[in-house]
Amino acid sequence: MTPAQLTIAAQKGDAEAFAALMEMHQSRLYRIAYAYLHNEGDALEAIQESTYRAYRKLKKLKEPSYFATWLIRILLNYCADERKRKSRFSHVTEIHEPSSWDRPADPDLAAAVSALDRDCKQIIILSYFEGFSLTEVADILEIPAGTVKSRLHRALGQLRDQLETKGDVTHER
Amino acid sequence: MSDEMKSFEALEDRLSARKTEYDAMPVPDAAAYQAVQAGIRQAARKRKSRLRWVMSSISAAAIILVFTGCIRVSPAFASFVEQLPGMEGIVSMIRQDKGLMMAIDQSLLQKVGVTDEHDGASVTVDSIITDESRMVIFYTMKGMKDPDKGMYDIDLLDRDGKKLPVAFSYSSPKPASESGIYEDKIDVSFTQSLPPQELTVVFKERDKETNYNWKVTFPVDRSLTKGMKKIIPVNQTMTVDGQRIHVKQAVLYPTRLVLDIEYDRNNTKKIFGIRDLQLVDEQGRAWRTDSSSISGSGSSVFFESMYFSAPKKLTLQGSGLSAVDKDELVISIDPSSGEIQGGPSSLKFLKSTVQGKNLILEFSIANAQNATSGLSFTNIKDSKGNPFEINEVGWSPSVFEARVVIKNGAAAKGNLTMEIFSYPDQSRAPFSIEIPVNP
Numbered sequence: 001m002t003p004a005q006l007t008i009a010a011q012k013g014d015a016e017a018f019a020a021l022m023e024m025h026q027s028r029l030y031r032i033a034y035a036y037l038h039n040e041g042d043a044l045e046a047i048q049e050s051t052y053r054a055y056r057k058l059k060k061l062k063e064p065s066y067f068a069t070w071l072i073r074i075l076l077n078y079c080a081d082e083r084k085r086k087s088r089f090s091h092v093t094e095i096h097e098p099s100s101w102d103r104p105a106d107p108d109l110a111a112a113v114s115a116l117d118r119d120c121k122q123i124i125i126l127s128y129f130e131g132f133s134l135t136e137v138a139d140i141l142e143i144p145a146g147t148v149k150s151r152l153h154r155a156l157g158q159l160r161d162q163l164e165t166k167g168d169v170t171h172e173r
Numbered sequence: 174m175s176d177e178m179k180s181f182e183a184l185e186d187r188l189s190a191r192k193t194e195y196d197a198m199p200v201p202d203a204a205a206y207q208a209v210q211a212g213i214r215q216a217a218r219k220r221k222s223r224l225r226w227v228m229s230s231i232s233a234a235a236i237i238l239v240f241t242g243c244i245r246v247s248p249a250f251a252s253f254v255e256q257l258p259g260m261e262g263i264v265s266m267i268r269q270d271k272g273l274m275m276a277i278d279q280s281l282l283q284k285v286g287v288t289d290e291h292d293g294a295s296v297t298v299d300s301i302i303t304d305e306s307r308m309v310i311f312y313t314m315k316g317m318k319d320p321d322k323g324m325y326d327i328d329l330l331d332r333d334g335k336k337l338p339v340a341f342s343y344s345s346p347k348p349a350s351e352s353g354i355y356e357d358k359i360d361v362s363f364t365q366s367l368p369p370q371e372l373t374v375v376f377k378e379r380d381k382e383t384n385y386n387w388k389v390t391f392p393v394d395r396s397l398t399k400g401m402k403k404i405i406p407v408n409q410t411m412t413v414d415g416q417r418i419h420v421k422q423a424v425l426y427p428t429r430l431v432l433d434i435e436y437d438r439n440n441t442k443k444i445f446g447i448r449d450l451q452l453v454d455e456q457g458r459a460w461r462t463d464s465s466s467i468s469g470s471g472s473s474v475f476f477e478s479m480y481f482s483a484p485k486k487l488t489l490q491g492s493g494l495s496a497v498d499k500d501e502l503v504i505s506i507d508p509s510s511g512e513i514q515g516g517p518s519s520l521k522f523l524k525s526t527v528q529g530k531n532l533i534l535e536f537s538i539a540n541a542q543n544a545t546s547g548l549s550f551t552n553i554k555d556s557k558g559n560p561f562e563i564n565e566v567g568w569s570p571s572v573f574e575a576r577v578v579i580k581n582g583a584a585a586k587g588n589l590t591m592e593i594f595s596y597p598d599q600s601r602a603p604f605s606i607e608i609p610v611n612p
Contacts, residue, residue: 015213022213026205031198040201044208051212101198109187110194128188129195160184 007064018058022051025068028130029075034101035125036079038114046082050075069140072126076140080118112162120155127152210350217348266311266347266358272460272478273309276302276427279481283394289387294318296376296387299356303368304398307428307475310359310374312389313349318378320346320355327359328375337372338365364473368393398427401480407608413447414494414602416440419471423487423608429478430460432489435471442496444472445595449492452476452608454484487608493601502593503552508532508585516593520548523574531564532582541573541597548575551594556587573597 001009003021010018026047033046053074061070104110113124126137127148138145267273276282281302288297294316301310314320329337339361346357359374373390403425410419417437424431430452436444452460460477479487497517504516511522519539526533536548553561565578575597579585 015217019209019213022209023206026209027200027202030200030205031195034198035195040204044201044204047205048208048212048215051209052215055213055216099197099199100194104191104194106187106190109191113188113191124188128185129192131192156181156184159188160180163184 003067004064007061007067011058011061011064018055021067022054025071029071032072032075032125032130033079035129036076036121037082042082046075046078049078053078066139069136072140073142076122108163109159112159115162116155116158119151120158123148123151123155124159214348214350266356267309270477272430272476272480273302273428275481276478279427281397281427283397285389285391287389287391289389291387292385294385294387296389298374298389298391301391301393302428303393303395304426304428305367305402306363306424306426306431308361308363308368308393309428310361312346312357312359312374314346314355314376316353317355326377326379328377329359329361330373330375331369332371332373334373337361337369339363362475368395370395401427403480405608405610409606410437411604411606413491413604414442414496414600416442416444416494416496418444418447420489420606420608421471425478425480427478427480430476430480432474432476433471434474441499442494443499443502443593444494444496445593446472446495447474447491447493448495448601449490450474451490452479453488453490454479454482455486456484458482458484460487484610487610488605489608490603490605492603495596496600497593497596503590504593505588505590506534507588508534508582517596527583528578530581530583532579532585534577534579536575536577538573538575538597547595548577548593548597549595550577550591552590552592553579554590555585559585561585561589 001017001020003024006017006021010021029047029050030043033043034040037043037046050071054071057074061067113121116124122141123137126132126140127134132140134145134148138148141148143151267277281304283301283303285298285300288295290296294314296317297313297315299311299313301308303309317325327341327343329339329341331337341359341361343357343359346355348354349356361368371390371392373388376387376389378385405423405425407420407422410417412418417440419435419437421433421435424433432452434447450462454460460479462474462476501515501517504520505514506512506522508525511525513520513522519541521537521539523535523537525535538548547566549566550563553563555561561582562580563577564580565576567576579589582589
């Protein structure tokens with residue numbers, strides 16, 4: 001079955017079709033969530049919660065071929081809420097080898113991306129890391145392509161400013 | 174090319190290098206798959222989170238369950254235990270209790286596999302894990318009528334058919350991966366006795382017309398955890414929100430840690446519970462509590478067990494108290510009008526209903542977000558001085574509503590006088606003290 005056919009079957013109540021769809025997307029969801037939440041436990045929690053929300057709201061998805069963009073939108077919304085909530089709890093134990101993502105070759109850039117505001121970070125993850133086109137990003141975030149462009153510009157500007165400030169500080173030492 | 178263009182280009186190069194790291198990010202496929210499955214199960218359930226509490230009439234101690242909603246185990250560890258044969262269901266049930274998972278990992282789970290089957294339905298006790306302080310019974314229901322609607326009561330009997338002097342908790346069983354099969358656990362606390370050598374679990378259908386019973390009897394191997402109890406003396410006093418609390422000792426069992434605390438008798442408030450109580454080890458790992466047993470002068474708080482992780486250092490932390498001023502403890506209520514005299518101002522009466530011989534009182538409590546305990550009363554008397562007991566309490570954390578069932582309360586005359594025994598309210602006052610693990 002094609003993803004769209006799976007989506008239609010899932011909308012009719014076929015839980016296995018839904019599980020198959022989710023399996024196709026789980027790695028991407030994990031990476032996006034990890035880039036946002038910075039640890040495995042929270043990323044997995046994000047997958048579980050997004051699965052839950054997607055399954056419950058599945059019937060409201062009008063165009064089956066938009067499943068992927070719709071799912072990523074659900075995940076991004078969860079991640080944004082979660083970051084607000086996270087200020088209260090922060091105890092998750094990690095048991096895994098640090099990856100190159102966690103030990104970046106260019107720590108300044110990694111930190112600058114990490115420090116971006118919510119809208120800008122979404123744009124960088126989706127356009128640069130996930131490699132979505134301008135129109136796809138516009139679909140995921142439900143904003144006009146023009147807005148994507150201007151946010152992208154703003155995100156790059158923020159990154160450049162942050163990295164430059166850091167550079168100046170280094171020079172003064 | 175302008176300088177601005179150049180700097181953007183350099184930035185894009187750095188971003189694309191970062192993309193390589195992004196693409197190489199390892200994905201824990203098994204754990205991600207499990208998270209998806211858990212999300213689907215969670216959606217399929219769609220149940221209201223009302224838990225039933227059962228209090229033994231024999232036991233003077235009451236078990237107060239805590240809804241923290243934030244306790245969790247590292248999914249990496251969960252998926253590790255899950256790979257052991259037959260563990261998937263159990264892991265989803267005890268995911269929030271890493272101490273119990275470690276105990277299971279140490280081969281302390283006893284296989285039972287005893288089934289009672291009749292009238293097209295069966296109940297199987299799959300396995301148990303037990304030590305002197307706690308027993309968790311894992312069971313499966315097959316072909317039962319509406320198991321997820323909480324249509325079953327549970328009794329725990331000893332060899333002579335007598336009810337065990339224990340407090341235990343269970344909720345409606347949850348649908349398993351196969352359809353028509355439900356699974357869950359019963360969490361039993363032994364405060365006055367040791368686990369019996371032979372245990373009978375009775376599942377009683379609430380339907381008055383059929384009134385079917387399923388009975389499962391099995392032996393309990395008490396030797397697996399024999400001699401594993403460790404006592405850690407603490408003997409420290411802390412002051413939280415102006416109230417003095419004596420931390421006496423911690424008793425470490427494979428299935429949990431029991432912290433014995435006593436409240437100073439000169440405190441101005443009666444303390445029902447401590448908010449966000451947790452033990453944090455030297456690695457920053459938090460060992461949490463989900464229940465406690467409350468006695469007159471103090472309380473035994475049950476934590477996840479760190480028995481098998483052998484911490485070098487433990488810090489007890491909390492964020493405040495659930496307490497009521499001692500002069501607001503006694504309320505007088507008119508069950509017909511719902512008028513309340515005395516008591517905290519956040520307590521509001523909702524309604525009273527007579528059910529058979531029992532009287533059900535429902536209340537709402539303002540500002541009870543993240544409540545760590547439910548509402549319960551003691552010393553209940555009617556206007557003629559006849560005493561009454563509570564046989565069930567319930568707390569709906571989503572709507573801050575409490576339900577109290579007074580046994581034979583339908584016969585009560587006039588106003589009821591009741592003393593608050595536990596209250597879902599709290600103050601903010603963070604604290605922490607060291608627990609000497611290696612004295």
